[in-house]
Amino acid sequence: MTSFFSPVFLVAFLPAALVAYALTSARWRWVTLLAASYVFFFALSGRLLGFLVASTASVYLLALWMDRIAVRRDMSAKGLERAERRAVKAHYAKYMRLILVAGAIFNLSFLVACRYLEFFGGLISALLCGVGAGGGLSLTNLAAPTGISFYTLMAVSYLVDVYRGTVRADRNLGHVALFLGFFPLVIEGPFCRFGEVMPQLLEGRRPSGARVLTGSQRILYGLAKKMIVADRLHIFVKAVFSGYASCDGGIIALAAVLYTLELYCDFSGAMDIVCGVGQMFGVTLPENFKQPFFSRSASEFWKRWHITLGAWFRDYIYYPVSLSAPVKRLTKWGRRRLGNHVGPIVASSIALFCVWVANGLWHGAGSQYLFYGMYYFVLIVLGDFAELAGRAASKRFGINRTSLPYRTFQLLRTLVIIFVGELFFRADGLWAGLDMFSHMVGSFNPASLFDGTALGYGLDAKDFAISGVILLGVLVVDILKERGREPGRLVVRRPNLALATCVALVMLVVIFGAYGAGYVPVPPMYAQF
Amino acid sequence: MPDEKPVITTATGRSGGLTRLHAARGVLKVAAALAATVLLLVVTSYVVTPKDNRAEAGEISAYANGFRGLAKNSLDVLFLGDSEAYTTLSPMQMWRQHGFTSYTSGTPLQLVTYSNTLLHRALSSQSPKVVVFETDSFYDRTDVSLALTRTFQDILPILEYHSRWKSLTLADFTTTPTATWTDDNRGFAIRSGVKAADATNYMTPTSDVAEIPSLNRVYIESMVAYCRSKGVTPVFLSTPSTVNWNMSKHNGMVQLASELGVDYLDLNVDDAAKAIGIDWSADSSDGGDHLNFYGAQKVSTYVGAYLEEQYGLADHRGDETIGAVWDASLRQYEKNVTAAGLSEDAS
Amino acid sequence: MDDIVEILEELVPDVDVRTCTTLVDGRYLDSLAIVALIAELEDAFDITIPAVEIVADNFNSAEDIMVLVNRLSEE
Numbered sequence: 001m002t003s004f005f006s007p008v009f010l011v012a013f014l015p016a017a018l019v020a021y022a023l024t025s026a027r028w029r030w031v032t033l034l035a036a037s038y039v040f041f042f043a044l045s046g047r048l049l050g051f052l053v054a055s056t057a058s059v060y061l062l063a064l065w066m067d068r069i070a071v072r073r074d075m076s077a078k079g080l081e082r083a084e085r086r087a088v089k090a091h092y093a094k095y096m097r098l099i100l101v102a103g104a105i106f107n108l109s110f111l112v113a114c115r116y117l118e119f120f121g122g123l124i125s126a127l128l129c130g131v132g133a134g135g136g137l138s139l140t141n142l143a144a145p146t147g148i149s150f151y152t153l154m155a156v157s158y159l160v161d162v163y164r165g166t167v168r169a170d171r172n173l174g175h176v177a178l179f180l181g182f183f184p185l186v187i188e189g190p191f192c193r194f195g196e197v198m199p200q201l202l203e204g205r206r207p208s209g210a211r212v213l214t215g216s217q218r219i220l221y222g223l224a225k226k227m228i229v230a231d232r233l234h235i236f237v238k239a240v241f242s243g244y245a246s247c248d249g250g251i252i253a254l255a256a257v258l259y260t261l262e263l264y265c266d267f268s269g270a271m272d273i274v275c276g277v278g279q280m281f282g283v284t285l286p287e288n289f290k291q292p293f294f295s296r297s298a299s300e301f302w303k304r305w306h307i308t309l310g311a312w313f314r315d316y317i318y319y320p321v322s323l324s325a326p327v328k329r330l331t332k333w334g335r336r337r338l339g340n341h342v343g344p345i346v347a348s349s350i351a352l353f354c355v356w357v358a359n360g361l362w363h364g365a366g367s368q369y370l371f372y373g374m375y376y377f378v379l380i381v382l383g384d385f386a387e388l389a390g391r392a393a394s395k396r397f398g399i400n401r402t403s404l405p406y407r408t409f410q411l412l413r414t415l416v417i418i419f420v421g422e423l424f425f426r427a428d429g430l431w432a433g434l435d436m437f438s439h440m441v442g443s444f445n446p447a448s449l450f451d452g453t454a455l456g457y458g459l460d461a462k463d464f465a466i467s468g469v470i471l472l473g474v475l476v477v478d479i480l481k482e483r484g485r486e487p488g489r490l491v492v493r494r495p496n497l498a499l500a501t502c503v504a505l506v507m508l509v510v511i512f513g514a515y516g517a518g519y520v521p522v523p524p525m526y527a528q529f
Numbered sequence: 530m531p532d533e534k535p536v537i538t539t540a541t542g543r544s545g546g547l548t549r550l551h552a553a554r555g556v557l558k559v560a561a562a563l564a565a566t567v568l569l570l571v572v573t574s575y576v577v578t579p580k581d582n583r584a585e586a587g588e589i590s591a592y593a594n595g596f597r598g599l600a601k602n603s604l605d606v607l608f609l610g611d612s613e614a615y616t617t618l619s620p621m622q623m624w625r626q627h628g629f630t631s632y633t634s635g636t637p638l639q640l641v642t643y644s645n646t647l648l649h650r651a652l653s654s655q656s657p658k659v660v661v662f663e664t665d666s667f668y669d670r671t672d673v674s675l676a677l678t679r680t681f682q683d684i685l686p687i688l689e690y691h692s693r694w695k696s697l698t699l700a701d702f703t704t705t706p707t708a709t710w711t712d713d714n715r716g717f718a719i720r721s722g723v724k725a726a727d728a729t730n731y732m733t734p735t736s737d738v739a740e741i742p743s744l745n746r747v748y749i750e751s752m753v754a755y756c757r758s759k760g761v762t763p764v765f766l767s768t769p770s771t772v773n774w775n776m777s778k779h780n781g782m783v784q785l786a787s788e789l790g791v792d793y794l795d796l797n798v799d800d801a802a803k804a805i806g807i808d809w810s811a812d813s814s815d816g817g818d819h820l821n822f823y824g825a826q827k828v829s830t831y832v833g834a835y836l837e838e839q840y841g842l843a844d845h846r847g848d849e850t851i852g853a854v855w856d857a858s859l860r861q862y863e864k865n866v867t868a869a870g871l872s873e874d875a876s
Numbered sequence: 877m878d879d880i881v882e883i884l885e886e887l888v889p890d891v892d893v894r895t896c897t898t899l900v901d902g903r904y905l906d907s908l909a910i911v912a913l914i915a916e917l918e919d920a921f922d923i924t925i926p927a928v929e930i931v932a933d934n935f936n937s938a939e940d941i942m943v944l945v946n947r948l949s950e951e
Contacts, residue, residue: 007681008674085951086924164928209555314907319927322911331915340886344912351911384908462695495555499562507569511691516682517589518692 002044003187003524004273005226010219013040017183018280022207029204033281034174037183041146044187048145051114052181055107059155060176062103063162063169066096070165100163104156111152114144119365141365146527147186149362153312155180158194160316167195175202182283184274188267188526190288191308197283205282210495214488215280217498220505221477221487222272227513228470230266231522233258235458235514241426244436249444252436254454256423261471263422264292266525267306279488286311291478296410297387298379298417309362313355322351345384353377368430375421466512574687576701577694582708587693591710592718593639596632596651598711603851604655605842606631608716608766609647610663611639616819617768618663620715621862622826622873623833624855628844633716635663640671641748642679648752649683652759659840660756661832664767664782665774667749670742713861719822721869726771726809726817732797737777741785753789762840767795768828769807771817794835796828805831822871880941883916893938900932910935917941923948 003009017036024032042049073092077085112120121139128137158179161167170176178201179194240247240255247255268289278285292305302310321327327347334343360373394401420437427433448454455461477487515521577587582598584591592615596604606629608618615635623631634647644666651657682689693701741749756763765786767774774797786793796805805827809817812824820828836842845851866873884893887909891899899905905913913935914925923945934944 002674006674007677011677012673082951161928164926166928209552209559213559315927315930318907319911319930323914323925323927328915328918331912332919335912340912344908348908348911460695495558499558503562503566503569506566507573510570510687511573511694513691516689516691 003527004184004270004277005223005524010223013043014277014280018207018212021281024204026204026206030178030202031174033182033201034178037178037181037186040183041181041186045145048143051110051145051148052151053177055110055152055155056177056180057173058106059103059159059180060170060173062099063159063176064171066099066159066162067169069096069099096163100159103159107152107155111148114142114148116361116365117141147188150189150191151180151186153362154185154191157191157312157316161194166193167198170194170198184277184283184285188270188274188524189308190271190274190286191312192286197285200283203282207280207282210492211282212280213495213498213502214492215276215278217502217505218276218279218488219273220502220509222269222276224470224505224509225265225269225272225474226524227509227515229467229474230262230269231514231519232459232463232467233262233265234522235463235519236454237262237426239457241428241436244432244439247439248448248453249440249442250446250448251453251457252423252440253419253444254449256419256426256440259426260419260422263525264289265471265474266522270524270526291482293415293418294411294478294482295414295418296407297383297414298376299383301414301418302376302380309359313359317355317358318348318351321354322348327351341388342385345381345388348384349381352381356380363425366429368424368427368433371430371433372421372425375424379417470508470512570685570687573691574685576697577690578686578706579690579693580700580704580706581710583710587690587696589689590636592712592716593634593636593647594650595710595712595716596634596655597708599630599632599655600850600854601654602656603630604632604651604657605629605659605845606836607648607651607655607657607660608633608635608663609639609644609660610635611666611669612637612718612819613665613768613770613773614639614663615716615718616720616814616821617825617828618661618832619717619825619829621713621717621859622829623836624715624846625859626830627833627837627842628846629833629837629842630845630851630855631657631715635716635718638669639666640669640675641666641745641752642671642676645748645752646679646683648755652755652761656759657761658842659762659764659836661764661766661836662749662752664765664778665770667741667745667782667785668739668778669745671744671748673744676744676748711858713858714865715858715862717825719865719869719871720814720819720825721822721871722814723811723821724813724816725811726813728771728809728817730775731771731809731817732774732776732779735776735780737780738784739775739777739781741781746785749785750789753791763791764836765791765793766832767793767797769796769802769805769820769824771809771813773818792839794832796831801831822866822869826873877938877942879920880917880938880945883913883920884938884941887913887916897937897939899937900935905935917945921945921949 013036017032020036021029021032038049041052069092073089076092077088080088117139118141121137124137158167158176162169175198179192179198182192182197182201185192237255237259240251241259244252244255271288275285275287286308288305288307288309290304290307292301295301295304322331327350330350331344331347334346337343338346356373356377357370358373359376360370363369363372390401393399400406423436423440424430424433427436454464480487579587582588582591582594588594596607606620606623608614608620608631610633612635615633618631618633620631620633623629632651634651636643644662648660651660678688753763765782767779767782776798779795779798782793782795785791794801796802807820807824807827812820812827814821845855863873881893884899888899888904891904893899896902896904900910910930914930917923918925925944925948929944929948934940
């Protein structure tokens, strides 16, 4: 069993877990979830489960410690005058902050050891060479347990939430273990907040027929996206990206577009399975995608794509940095000197920079990922200025910024930004990415898209046709969702139609899926994190 | 998220009965959906199943499935295994030398899960005296996912041949599957290259016993039992390879064979190795991973004689029907050998 | 209340801040504007707005902001 797309998971593990869950009494259902989650994690990562246990134990204990200090703080501060109260609270806050920082560093160090040692080793070597100190530093990453990039950030978020008082520390180690190890979350997220997901996990709702059917429908939809579209487009994308020197610009551009679609279908498909599974167990998990290709700016894109990652960075990097004392002073100075509109942008850029370094690096330990982060940083800051300019211009020249032509322009502009960004993201390194980009722009020949050249990379006309048909279906579903019509509600309103949809999806996956003889299995793309 | 359907309570409080009715209707609907799915899977399986056992007709691993084109119950020996099998065992040579009919049903990196499928397919239309399992695949790890997939593919061919959606014709909807084709080489692959092998650490003695993965054991035991239930004698065979074989794997096989009571012949050791006399500087095509045609000749000579003697295989060379068909293939085989720039010993 | 409205009007020009109840949910106040707003509020009312208070419920309308400011002034 390697992922949610494997037959063993869908046909054996999931039904068994669901039955065990249903048969357990409500009070103990969360224990069944915990047991199932650890079985799942062990099946995927074996003894590396130890890393998860270490993280769990550390945040459990440190959170309890912070809680104890908070209780003492509140007792000492009772009945005092306002100024004195603040001083006492600040005093205790210092201790809590120390614990928080220690906990964060402890957990993040595992992440660094498993994913970034080699990269940092390379950086240090380059630095040493640069200052003439010679010698190299060669470090190797430790073997990484599944989902370490996901559960580590969730562990840190739990610590911060306890520090801030958003949640109380949980006295039950099992609860914390379930939060970090809940099996639908463990491979590719979404990032959950303790306060939002724990109550649902503990509720132990009985699986109802309607919820299981809704969940199944969603799972099958995700499976269809991944197996029919993503795994199929993967063939073309892989061929072009590994041999781009002989491809002309039009083909490279097409590969960038198809890669973006592959990534969307793979990752959102996985999220559909994850949320569908959650639904079956009575847990509503947060959405990671909200029709991202309808975005009208890069900034909006990151509020519609991998939403929970953006929310994590916003709440745990952006706000803390931009509301820190020095940056707040800068904001006020900015507003006074540069005006109400420009001022805040300057200061928030500092926080944005931190966010985008982190975002880039989170996706991978390589210079091209840093580039990817900086690419969006620059575009978003420019976008903020452009928004101001656009507003001013539209007032001055009477341009209607809500008109269809203007909105279409915004959509297309954003799509181009997205496709170019993904080109760099997928390329085999930063130099390859730059090479491909210049190649694409330099020898762009739209004719190659229509004269059959595109059929020489592993996909024939019928492959493109079936991908197009399914993508059209996805587009229709996304348009409906943008208008507020949730497909999940179909189950309750029209159960017969929902059942028919499930049957149809099964047949589509079985017949048109890119699996079996002649296909190489494609692991889910975000599972490498 | 909307929950269960609303419960209707009447004045006399008969809500229980009505929710039960709703629940029963729900279960019925789900059952109907499942039945519809199964029906669709069966129908589509029928449509996509290749209507002939040729590669052009959409057959997968046509060479390994070529035994289907043989006359019913005309096969004396079946060889199963991965590339070690199809590069070393030449049924046509054995036909010429001993007159028994055999087929090498081998595929690259064949796993025991697929060997099992091939075995069942073969024994449904053939009744060989002996089935020989090349043992290299016994040590290749399989996993539950693969096994599950293979099992479902055997039951519902749509899962195996679904890619034929691109090449369906009207005939697929109207004709029944046939098997008209068989390989003139009878599943053997003629390899002409020469790349010397390093035989320095080859079969160094050790007391280590390599472990056969437990899932593989399940499949091996099942195949052995299936053979015996059909009156077929199972035999384990290890063909020569410096890269893939070693003493600890040999020890593992000796143990397995004795536990299951199956005859085991290892061509890498003792008298067999001496008698075959592989020259590792000339008989391998890729540095010891596989033998080339010359190596295969030596192996096939030995194995052919061994099988005929041990299991009393009949000589069909005089037979009218079988003799004619197999002699014709033999002539084509000899042409194929010459075309590859090779020559056969007249043995 | 008027101070709050004045601050809001400077930061969110397109909306009638006195009556709007979806300042955050309706995306009128984005992360950028919230940061500036918080800086101004902390200055104007001598309070500290901790991160735990940065939720939609506290900033969706001028009314909500006033409630928040009053509460934090007491602490």
